[in-house]
Amino acid sequence: MERWEYKVADLTKVEKNIDELxxxxxxxxxxxxxxxxWGAGGxxxxxxxxxxxRRVPEG
Structure with a gap:
């Protein structure tokens, strides 16, 4: 069975979004x-x- 791990990335600094991703x-x-x-504001x-x-390596 595949196993996954999860992460949350805070992207509030617009100039760093693409580099971080x-x-x-x-x-x-x-x-x-x-x-x-904080709400979508439209x-x-x-x-x-x-x-x-991302997939967790088997082992």
Whole structure:
């Protein structure tokens, strides 16, 4: 059976969002969703949080 681990990434600093997501992707993390913890304010993420997962190696 596959096992997964999960991570939450706080992306409030807009200038670092892409660099941080690329770094995490290089470590095997896959972004599977985005949420805003302070309300969406329409369609704008006020305090974006990325939800990530990656497969846990068997062993």
């Amino acid at each position: 690329n770094r995490l992707g290089g470590e095997g993390w896959e972004a599977v969703g985005m949420v805003s913890t 369609f704008k993420f006020v305090h974006p949080i990325a939800l990530l997962k």
